[in-house]
Amino acid sequence: MTAVAAARSPRMNARTWDRVLIYGSAILLALWVLVPFYLIFLSAFSRPNDVFTYPKPLLPTDLSTETMQTFLNSTGVFASVINSIAVAVLTIVISLAFGAPAGYALARFTFRGRQAVQLVILASKMFPVAILSIPLAVAFLRLGLYDNVLGIALVHSAMALPFVVLVTAGVFAGVSNELEEAAMTLGCSRLTAFLRVALPLALPGLAAAAIFTFVISWNEVFASSILTLRQRTLPALVLFALQQSPLYFKFAGGFFMVMPAIVFIFFMRRYLLNLWGGR
Amino acid sequence: MWARTEEILPYALLLPSLVFLALLILIPMVQALLLAIQADSGEFTTAYLQRMAVDVNFNDAWRNTLLLIVLIVPLQIVLALAMALLVNSRFKGHQWFLYVYAIPLAISDLAAGILWLAVFTERGYLNTAAQGLGIVDQAKVYLSFENFGGLVAAIVIAESWRATAIVMVILVAGLQLIPRDFFEAADLFGANRLRRTLYVVLPLLRPSLQSALIIRTIFAFQTFAVVLALAGRNMPVIAAEAYSWYANNRDAHLAASYALLLLGLTIVFTFVYLRVLGLREAEVKR
Numbered sequence: 001m002t003a004v005a006a007a008r009s010p011r012m013n014a015r016t017w018d019r020v021l022i023y024g025s026a027i028l029l030a031l032w033v034l035v036p037f038y039l040i041f042l043s044a045f046s047r048p049n050d051v052f053t054y055p056k057p058l059l060p061t062d063l064s065t066e067t068m069q070t071f072l073n074s075t076g077v078f079a080s081v082i083n084s085i086a087v088a089v090l091t092i093v094i095s096l097a098f099g100a101p102a103g104y105a106l107a108r109f110t111f112r113g114r115q116a117v118q119l120v121i122l123a124s125k126m127f128p129v130a131i132l133s134i135p136l137a138v139a140f141l142r143l144g145l146y147d148n149v150l151g152i153a154l155v156h157s158a159m160a161l162p163f164v165v166l167v168t169a170g171v172f173a174g175v176s177n178e179l180e181e182a183a184m185t186l187g188c189s190r191l192t193a194f195l196r197v198a199l200p201l202a203l204p205g206l207a208a209a210a211i212f213t214f215v216i217s218w219n220e221v222f223a224s225s226i227l228t229l230r231q232r233t234l235p236a237l238v239l240f241a242l243q244q245s246p247l248y249f250k251f252a253g254g255f256f257m258v259m260p261a262i263v264f265i266f267f268m269r270r271y272l273l274n275l276w277g278g279r
Numbered sequence: 280m281w282a283r284t285e286e287i288l289p290y291a292l293l294l295p296s297l298v299f300l301a302l303l304i305l306i307p308m309v310q311a312l313l314l315a316i317q318a319d320s321g322e323f324t325t326a327y328l329q330r331m332a333v334d335v336n337f338n339d340a341w342r343n344t345l346l347l348i349v350l351i352v353p354l355q356i357v358l359a360l361a362m363a364l365l366v367n368s369r370f371k372g373h374q375w376f377l378y379v380y381a382i383p384l385a386i387s388d389l390a391a392g393i394l395w396l397a398v399f400t401e402r403g404y405l406n407t408a409a410q411g412l413g414i415v416d417q418a419k420v421y422l423s424f425e426n427f428g429g430l431v432a433a434i435v436i437a438e439s440w441r442a443t444a445i446v447m448v449i450l451v452a453g454l455q456l457i458p459r460d461f462f463e464a465a466d467l468f469g470a471n472r473l474r475r476t477l478y479v480v481l482p483l484l485r486p487s488l489q490s491a492l493i494i495r496t497i498f499a500f501q502t503f504a505v506v507l508a509l510a511g512r513n514m515p516v517i518a519a520e521a522y523s524w525y526a527n528n529r530d531a532h533l534a535a536s537y538a539l540l541l542l543g544l545t546i547v548f549t550f551v552y553l554r555v556l557g558l559r560e561a562e563v564k565r
Contacts, residue, residue, distance in 0.1 A: 019370075026365050029358075030379045036394045036440065037382075039404050043397045054402040054418060055410060098296045105292035117293055124300050126494055128545060130501045130518045131538045132303070135310030138531050158303035161296060190288075219387035221504045222518070226525055235389050235504075240526075242507055247400065250508070254393030261385030269378045273452040 037258065044068055044255035048248040071252030080237040083149060087233055088217040090153035092210045095160040100206065103168025108177060125162035129155070133226040140227060147229045155227065156217040163216070164209050167271060171205030172198065208268035215264050311542070314535035331536040336515035341540070344517045348499045350435045355495055356488070358439060359446035364476065367454040377451065384444040391441035392508025399433045399509065424513035433509045438502060446491045453487025454480070489556050493549055500545050517541050
């Protein structure tokens with residue numbers, strides 16, 4: 001009995017240590033990610049004058065919505081939130097309308113030039129938006145798209161389109177082709193087979209693509225700032241106000257920009273690996 | 280007739296996307312080049328590029344940009360690798376940790392800069408914690424133009440916090456492609472965790488590490504809002520110069536010159552990476 005226990009315990013110890021090590025480092029890394037969110041939450045739910053308090057309270061004992069209210073009532077903030085949402089919705093519509101058919105094509109067909117198309121999509125995923133914004137500003141001035149919600153949405157769509165194509169290709173690849181073929185032998189055309197069979201099954205994945213598109217657009221700073229003057233999106237407004245705005249305004253703005261992103265990424269967590277991973 | 284439609288269909292479905300990308304990426308890229316080297320009269324000139332080269336912020340801008348890349352990218356790869364290997368060990372609850380590590384994926388560099396501003400500002404959380412622990416006896420100023428090291432450290436930390444998530448997601452996806460048998464085989468031959476990671480996992484993860492490295496470096500060249508949030512105009516970087524020349528000075532030519540510099544450096548780095556990493560791969564094969 002004692003012999004068995006003695007023989008076992010070093011191994012048990014090693015395994016326990018292993019566990020402690022794995023969970024310990026996993027939790028440490030999670031804290032590294034999460035603590036800044038907690039701190040911006042504390043900073044945003046305070047009173048504007050609290051930015052001068054020192055040392056800072058580390059526990060949520062003295063929360064107030066005053067800072068957030070002041071921020072939301074500041075000139076331009078409400079309008080910029082509306083602009084941000086309008087741009088994001090337009091971006092979703094444009095990039096899904098263009099991207100989903102392309103994703104479907106990549107998932108369903110083998111055709112000549114397929115590899116080249118995939119390469120183009122991958123390359124455009126990485127293309128720096130900072131380079132596009134300046135010539136686009138010049139072109140948009142001429143086309144009447146400068147300082148225009150649609151203009152920003154077009155640029156955001158160009159950024160989001162490669163992701164939408166890749167995610168939807170993954171989604172449609174997960175919907176069995178045989179179901180569509182069965183529908184076609186039962187008298188559906190390719191279009192009705194797609195609309196009645198593939199599309200409903202693909203809907204959750206398409207929703208995830210839409211959500212990620214929203215996040216891309218909601219977060220984009222450079223193009224929105226370059227391409228607008230009065231019709232600013234929220235990030236463009238916050239960036240523009242960076243030099244002259246008080247700290248509490250920045251903290252509230254930061255918190256307001258961060259919140260929807262966290263919620264949205266939660267809803268599309270199953271598709272995270274499709275965005276950057278794989279091919 | 281039916282067969283022909285089926286042949287054309289994939290191209291017809293792809294065409295709108297490709298045209299869209301050509302209009303909004305390819306043409307503007309050419310336009311950026313032209314804006315940098317062509318005067319409004321249509322004449323070709325190097326005047327803008329020369330003006331950029333003697334601009335007060337030019338040298339600081341490219342030096343700072345490269346400095347940040349050299350500091351941020353390796354740190355991100357190491358952090359992301361740690362996260363990815365942990366998640367891939369599939370302990371109970373690992374999906375939740377994957378989600379938490381991925382959250383910064385949805386945060387803009389502007390928001391990340393502001394989050395860390397709350398930490399690094401003089402009456403912020405870092406000083407609160409440091410003084411509480413007795414490390415400093417009074418609040419220190421980290422973010423001022425006199426404290427270059429403090430500015431760099433704050434930006435490096437904020438960017439590493441935010442953009443490690445992309446690298447982590449790429450690496451986790453890459454790890455999932457490695458068959459589990461490889462791990463078991465390594466265990467069978469008595470490899471411990473460290474040796475298994477060094478000799479089995481990392482070589483197999485090389486393609487993912489490469490693409491993570493390239494993607495991150497390309498994006499790191501665009502770093503700008505996090506710099507503006509933490510350092511203001513005290514730390515010029517290339518992308519911020521491009522922004523400022525257009526947004527503040529309305530000079531599309533100089534802004535485009537900086538954008539062109541950005542594009543050039545991006546291409547050179549990608550090429551060098553592919554060259555260096557590609558050569559190594561050939562060595563491994565031999």
